[in-house]
Amino acid sequence: MSSVAENIIQHATHNSTLHQLAKDQPSVGVTTAFSILDTLKSMSYLKIFATLICILLVWDQVAYQIKKGSIAGPKFKFWPIIGPFLESLDPKFEEYKAKWASGPLSCVSIFHKFVVIASTRDLARKILQSSKFVKPCVVDVAVKILRPCNWVFLDGKAHTDYRKSLNGLFTKQALAQYLPSLEQIMDKYMDKFVRLSKENNYEPQVFFHEMREILCALSLNSFCGNYITEDQVRKIADDYYLVTAALELVNFPIIIPYTKTWYGKKTADMAMKIFENCAQMAKDHIAAGGKPVCVMDAWCKLMHDAKNSNDDDSRIYHREFTNKEISEAVFTFLFASQDASSSLACWLFQIVADRPDVLAKIREEQLAVRNNDMSTELNLDLIEKMKYTNMVIKETLRYRPPVLMVPYVVKKNFPVSPNYTAPKGAMLIPTLYPALHDPEVYENPDEFIPERWVEGSKASEAKKNWLVFGCGPHVCLGQTYVMITFAALLGKFALYTDFHHTVTPLSEKIKVFATIFPKDDLLLTFKKRDPITGEVFE
Numbered sequence: 001m002s003s004v005a006e007n008i009i010q011h012a013t014h015n016s017t018l019h020q021l022a023k024d025q026p027s028v029g030v031t032t033a034f035s036i037l038d039t040l041k042s043m044s045y046l047k048i049f050a051t052l053i054c055i056l057l058v059w060d061q062v063a064y065q066i067k068k069g070s071i072a073g074p075k076f077k078f079w080p081i082i083g084p085f086l087e088s089l090d091p092k093f094e095e096y097k098a099k100w101a102s103g104p105l106s107c108v109s110i111f112h113k114f115v116v117i118a119s120t121r122d123l124a125r126k127i128l129q130s131s132k133f134v135k136p137c138v139v140d141v142a143v144k145i146l147r148p149c150n151w152v153f154l155d156g157k158a159h160t161d162y163r164k165s166l167n168g169l170f171t172k173q174a175l176a177q178y179l180p181s182l183e184q185i186m187d188k189y190m191d192k193f194v195r196l197s198k199e200n201n202y203e204p205q206v207f208f209h210e211m212r213e214i215l216c217a218l219s220l221n222s223f224c225g226n227y228i229t230e231d232q233v234r235k236i237a238d239d240y241y242l243v244t245a246a247l248e249l250v251n252f253p254i255i256i257p258y259t260k261t262w263y264g265k266k267t268a269d270m271a272m273k274i275f276e277n278c279a280q281m282a283k284d285h286i287a288a289g290g291k292p293v294c295v296m297d298a299w300c301k302l303m304h305d306a307k308n309s310n311d312d313d314s315r316i317y318h319r320e321f322t323n324k325e326i327s328e329a330v331f332t333f334l335f336a337s338q339d340a341s342s343s344l345a346c347w348l349f350q351i352v353a354d355r356p357d358v359l360a361k362i363r364e365e366q367l368a369v370r371n372n373d374m375s376t377e378l379n380l381d382l383i384e385k386m387k388y389t390n391m392v393i394k395e396t397l398r399y400r401p402p403v404l405m406v407p408y409v410v411k412k413n414f415p416v417s418p419n420y421t422a423p424k425g426a427m428l429i430p431t432l433y434p435a436l437h438d439p440e441v442y443e444n445p446d447e448f449i450p451e452r453w454v455e456g457s458k459a460s461e462a463k464k465n466w467l468v469f470g471c472g473p474h475v476c477l478g479q480t481y482v483m484i485t486f487a488a489l490l491g492k493f494a495l496y497t498d499f500h501h502t503v504t505p506l507s508e509k510i511k512v513f514a515t516i517f518p519k520d521d522l523l524l525t526f527k528k529r530d531p532i533t534g535e536v537f538e
């Protein structure tokens, strides 16, 4: 047999020290190596290729067993190398639930990625709070789309320090300043939803996309105020799904023209360019003595005021944040908020419409907090009085938490439990859903019961189970914003519109699309309603 393998081996061994050594002083190791080379010499290309494949397959299974240790998970990789890759392209909620039930720690391996899922409350909390061992896991292409210097890629102290400068933009006091412009958007969209229903003869129609649009408009308005035009809002709202698609967990890491990632990057660049211009306008407005009415204004005001003060809080703003930096941060706010907030909006409207008793109580409370005076504008005091409305939002977040799991990556071997150490490089995923459906804290966890949140109740005291917004150094920056905006939104829609949901067999089924949505995409109709008399207009 004359093969290229033979040639290579001959070349490699010709005059080699190995040959010499084998002849001069034959030791066991050298003889073995030499006999392997002899075996290879006699093999064809095909045989070598087949042998390499076998070695790879065995290594794939052995590496899986070593990393898996004693935790739950398939006994071996049923699909060699790829693992359950195909299933991961179309994730099913029921499959996730089965995985969480399989053990406190369970695993899967997809290609070279080893994934560990933690399903108990305490393990989830431990992971979220262990920034020494883990950091948030981002898909490779995110660095290109969100740009490498974006603050979201900071870790440890650098992240904590930057985060301090952002916290001030989402305090209750700061949020109170954004409410008037948010109210205008809500009024506009109430009219739009009623108009759309009227145009459709009040027949039920899919409102999934409308919910995404109103949330995008609300977010952009609170971030950029009036510096962003209606056309720009519409353009970003229309194209934003391209960013979600580009940042899916399974995506090609290189940006090739006309692919999902390319469109995603184009959209992100377009949005960030708009935000950069808005940041300059905010700087000019504050420099001219203007009042802050949006996140960008609030940021510029903090920088402006810091010039004359030297306390710890102000020192964070002693440096000038550039327009580019502000635009990149604002883009991450949009990115973090859009899917989760749209998910909450869909479930909230569905759940409330399906429960007329809940809707009636919300309406009663909304009238009471306004003393039946419909000229009352939204403000923080008003929202803080909306106790029942707030309980409905909390229960929706518990019952259908938008974020089921938060992927982290292990920076160094991490002893997650006394019996298991997650290996460096593994993806470690704390889950939020099981803690929020823990029957010991939430009786009948699969029932929607807003009253479980009354002050002093078991649920309201179980702070450790409240993982809707994560916990630890990366806890959601927008959580207060979410509670305030949604109380305002639900209250206004309950008063001024009569909304109905058409229940289908898929309404209560969960579709996983970055976050979670009703599987039938939410069939609604809206009619105009008199807030005082309750009269409904066609």
Ligand code: HEM
Pocket: 128, 136, 152, 163, 332, 333, 334, 336, 337, 340, 341, 344, 401, 402, 403, 406, 467, 468, 469, 470, 471, 472, 473, 474, 475, 476, 477, 478, 479, 481, 482
């Ligand atoms: C219902 C709506 C929302 C839900 C359920 C939600 C949930 C979460 C969760 C689970 C995390 C990860 C926390 C962790 O790793 O411990 C997170 C992070 C984050 N969220 Fe939200 N979020 C929502 C809306 C928003 C909004 C409106 C904003 C915008 C201001 C926002 C901004 C952020 C940011 C910036 C982070 C990353 C924080 C960091 O890395 O320091 N979120 N959110």
